[in-house]
Amino acid sequence: MPDQCGPPDSVGILVPSGMLGAGFSPGTITRGISLGADVITVDGGSTDSGPYYLGTGTAKTTERAVRRDLRLLLAAACSAGIPLVVGSCGTGGTDSGVNWVAGLVDAICVEDGLDLTIAKIFSEQQADRLITKLERGRIHALPPSAPLDAATLARCTHIAAMMGHEPIEQALRAGANVVLAGRATDTAVSAAFALMRGMPPGLTWHAAKIIECGGQCTTDPRSGGVFARIDHGGFTIEPLDPDAACTPTSVAAHMLYETVSPYTMREPGGTIAVADAVYTAVDERIVRVEGSRFEPAEQYTVKLEGAAITGYETVSFAGIRDPQVLRSIDEWAGFFTKTLTERVETVLEPATPAEVGVMLLVNAEDQETATAISKLADPLLLHLPLPAMHYLPSFAFATSPAHIDRGAAYEFVLNHVVEVDSPTEMFRLEMTNA
């Protein structure tokens, strides 16, 4: 992107949906472009679906769904001559996730005859390099986590660093039409282009936070896309679905969603502060926001995310309708657990009068052991009577075999930040012409 002589009067941002692969109507894009979008941004990932996706480096979204969304977005970006920024590619934002999305983009560009410069920004981190930073005292815990140790870093199957807007801006300045970012803060994805164009940081970051979940900030959270226009005194926000509306309450309430604090939010380079923001209805479906601030931090920090294997799992289910057992279901569950002594956890939903489902989750150091313990449990799940019962009940298995091997199970183990000297030093940029 060539620099302008000065900042434009405003920047329009089109967010088609809360997540790449979630789907949106083609009309969403047409409407956003007609409103004068200067950039299309969409988030490709999150930790919200759990540690499995980062742990395995695989995407939650399907290839078909992501390809479908990308095809519409690439065509729109190409014909409008505006950049497309995708953040946290492949759910966890691992290198495999960036390469997966890049492969889909390359194929679409060839099939549809699009000539676009693609930037890939990798954010995956090697444990040994982080251990060096740890030893230099440059990694700090965030509440409520304990200080990091090298062993925890070494346990991680994948570690991602969350980039701010700077690596994305670097790619845009280098001429990228499409930026495929690894793990990035949800806000940085939408903020990068507007910040590059000189829009005020407080307003830009706040707008980016409001739009990052798509229609979540509207009166109909299922409605999909939203459009924000940031100028030098505030920003306006409106849904791209003509039947949905943004109201001062729906927009203000979005600062509550999945946040610890509704007033402040930490980014790598500082804090978004919205306690003084004023939300005003422009009309019945457009809201204007003014007064948001960005407070730069003394030390730029990059947040780490890491997932580690907790063990290997096998799951079995059984249904119990036997009235005598149901009357004493807690006793049965206790007796089951006692009887199956090794590494067993029973999880019981509140009993219904008619039937309970029993889920046995075995977590062991390897899959063979998890499967072996579940097989040991198999006759108990099928037949275990209460001690006072004089007959052998047979419970209900839904499937054969009754157990399901789940493979490796993961947990999030990193909630720490790294002090960096440069916002881009932990991220690697690759540019390719499709």
Next chain:
Amino acid sequence: MPDPDTAGAPRTLGDLALEVRSKNAGPFWMTLEAFMPDEQAYRVADALITPELISELYHVPPASLQIFRIPELHVVKVSFPRPVVQGSLHDRDMHAGQHHVPLANTVVPAATAG
């Protein structure tokens, strides 16, 4: 016998609220919100939701709680570190999407329910 005048009156915070919800705030925190319909109901929620109540319902230390009282939105928001990290072995609610139930089921004192 219930008093006929109060038989249909809201009894729990969930009855009074537009919505009581819970969600992850990242893998290590969770957040609860009570969206109340008007100022009167907000005052009930504001009085009901104390560090002591949340501590008792969720078995978390009062010092770990952040409570935000937002009268202009009629919202009380409570955030605290997840006692069990998202997705780890003993986590039974990946999105923390059902943790609002104990709060929603909290009985509102009769004098304020009305």
